Structure formats: structure tokens, C-alpha cells
Amino acid sequence: MHFQWYPGHMTKARRMMQENIKLIDIVVELVDARVPFSSKNPDIDDLAKNKMRLIVLNKADMADTKITDLWQKYYEDQGFFVARVNSRKGTGLKDVKAKMETACREKKERDKKRGILNRPLRAMVVGIPNVGKSTFINSFAGKACAKTGNKPGVTKGKQWIKLNKNVELLDTPGILWPKFENQQVGLRLALIGSIKEEILNITEMTGEFITFLRESYPGVIRERYGVEEEGTNEEILEKVARERGCLMKGSQVDTEKAARLILEDFRALRLGRLSLEVPDEQ
Numbered sequence: 598m599h600f601q602w603y604p605g606h607m608t609k610a611r612r613m614m615q616e617n618i619k620l621i622d623i624v625v626e627l628v629d630a631r632v633p634f635s636s637k638n639p640d641i642d643d644l645a646k647n648k649m650r651l652i653v654l655n656k657a658d659m660a661d662t663k664i665t666d667l668w669q670k671y672y673e674d675q676g677f678f679v680a681r682v683n684s685r686k687g688t689g690l691k692d693v694k695a696k697m698e699t700a701c702r703e704k705k706e707r708d709k710k711r712g713i714l715n716r717p718l719r720a721m722v723v724g725i726p727n728v729g730k731s732t733f734i735n736s737f738a739g740k741a742c743a744k745t746g747n748k749p750g751v752t753k754g755k756q757w758i759k760l761n762k763n764v765e766l767l768d769t770p771g772i773l774w775p776k777f778e779n780q781q782v783g784l785r786l787a788l789i790g791s792i793k794e795e796i797l798n799i800t801e802m803t804g805e806f807i808t809f810l811r812e813s814y815p816g817v818i819r820e821r822y823g824v825e826e827e828g829t830n831e832e833i834l835e836k837v838a839r840e841r842g843c844l845m846k847g848s849q850v851d852t853e854k855a856a857r858l859i860l861e862d863f864r865a866l867r868l869g870r871l872s873l874e875v876p877d878e879q
């Protein structure tokens with residue numbers, strides 16, 4: 598399978614982010630809690646050099662809680678602030694604010710030593726497409742936080758959402774490009790729906806997903822589709838197709854339709870909360 602990206606518009610996005618990042622103190626990096634490694638673009642380390650960093654494990658409601666615990670520790674051990682959030686429901690936002698407050702205190706100390714006047718901590722959200730950046734920002738903006746408007750020294754037209762008297766969040770996120778380090782990363786990003794499906798072979802992709810499920814979450818396929826998890830992936834797909842009435846003309850099984858069904862079920866949480874990667878394997 599081949600995954601592609603289009604550097605043209607990403608170059609513009611990168612330039613914009615470089616401009617915006619100059620204005621901020623803390624980078625709030627959203628990753629998908631189901632794939633906290635694959636959905637993280639390491640280029641941000643370079644772009645955000647010397648900035649404080651908060652990693653938000655978003656869509657935590659869709660991930661396996663125990664594995665999310667491991668990821669939280671993994672990133673905390675690397676010196677990041679880490680919070681886990683469900684931006685749709687607003688769960689975990691208090692913790693985000695608390696972590697930012699801590700960051701703010703650290704900044705105040707540093708500013709004081711340098712004789713810099715106290716000013717609010719400025720934050721910016723970054724992340725690859727579809728990790729929930731807009732939902733995250735809106736969940737703050739929707740909570741009656743006053744927008745602060747333009748400020749001296751800040752590019753005209755930028756809006757800041759006041760989270761409290763000490764912390765302000767830029768209302769436009771920085772968009773990072775997904776990384777295509779290897780096939781595994783590409784596959785996982787495709788599974789969570791971060792890569793356009795037209796360029797993918799659904800049956801092949803679901804085959805890989807079935808392999809993963811059989812190894813890491815045995816019983817999930819059996820429970821959902823009422824089929825035994827034996828035989829090749831192709832055979833399992835055929836069984837699911839038959840069970841779910843995915844048939845073509847002449848009553849031949851439609852494995853592509855079955856593959857699509859499994860993917861949709863995964864994305865709609867009908868297979869339960871699943872994490873696609875664990876820290877020590879990365």
C-alpha cells in the first residue's frame with residue numbers, strides 16, 4: 598500500500614504556523630488517544646523548540662483506558678505535560694486548564710528572573726487533520742470565555758480565547774501533516790480515518806486490522822459478528838460477509854462491503870474502546 602501527501606499546501610500551513618508559534622508560550626499538541634505515536638508529527642519538536650509543551654490525548658473516550666495510562670506516563674517521562682480529553686463532551690478540560698496554570702507559574706518565575714512584566718500565558722493548538730482541534734477549541738470558546746480581540750504586538754485579526762485571567766488560547770489551530778514514517782503508521786492513520794479512503798485498498802487494510810484484533814483483542818470479532826476467529830483473514834471476512842448478508846449478484850460474498858462494515862463499526866465504537874498501539878512497541 599502506498600500513502601501520499603501533498604507538500605504544496607502543507608508548505609503554506611507550515612509557514613503560517615511558524616509565524617503563529619512566535620507569539621505563544623505553550624504548544625498544545627493534540628494527538629488521537631488510539632494512536633498517540635502515529636498521530637504525532639515529530640517535526641513539531643523543531644517548530645516548537647524552547648516552548649513549553651502540553652500533549653493532549655484527545656478522543657480518550659474511544660481508546661483503551663489502560664493503554665492510555667501507559668501513554669500518559671510515556672510522554673510525562675519525556676518531560677511533557679499530558680492531559681486526556683474527550684473534546685466532544687468536554688471531559689478533561691479542567692485538567693488541561695490546571696496543567697496550563699502550572700506551566701504559567703513556571704513561566705512567571707522565569708519572567709520575573711529576567712525582569713519581564715507579568716503577562717498571560719499564550720497557548721496554541723496544533724495537530725494533524727481530524728484529531729479534534731476545532732472541537733477542542735470550540736469546547737473552550739463555547740464555555741462563555743470572552744474573546745480578547747487584537748492586542749499590541751499580535752498579528753492583526755488573531756483572536757484569543759481567554760481561559761482564565763492568566764491563560765489565553767489562539768482560536769485558530771496549527772495544522773500538522775501526518776507522518777508516513779512506515780507502513781504501520783500509515784495503516785493506523787488510515788484506520789482512524791485520517792487519510793482519504795479513495796487512495797486505499799479497503800479490503801487489504803481491514804485484513805491488517807483483523808490480524809491486529811486477533812492478536813491484541815481476541816474475541817472482539819467473535820462477539821460482534823458471531824463468527825469464529827479461525828482461518829485466514831480472507832476467510833474471516835467471508836464469514837462476516839455471509840453473517841451480515843453482504844452479497845453480490847449471484848449470492849457471491851461481497852468481502853469489500855464486509856471490510857467497510859468492520860471499519861465503520863470500529864470508528865463508531867461498536868467494537869468497543871480500542872487502542873491501536875502501545876508505547877514499548879514504538
Ligand code: G4P
Nearest residue numbers: 655656657658682683684685726727728729730731732733
Ligand atoms: P480537526 O479540527 O482536528 O480536523 O478535527 P475536528 O475538530 O473537526 O474533529 C474531527 C472529528 O472528531 C469530529 O467528528 C469530532 O466530533 C470528533 N471528535 C473530536 N474530539 C473528539 C473526542 O474527544 N471524542 C470523540 N469521540 N470524538 C471527537 P465528525 O464525525 O467528523 O463530526 P461530527 O459528527 O462530530 O460533527
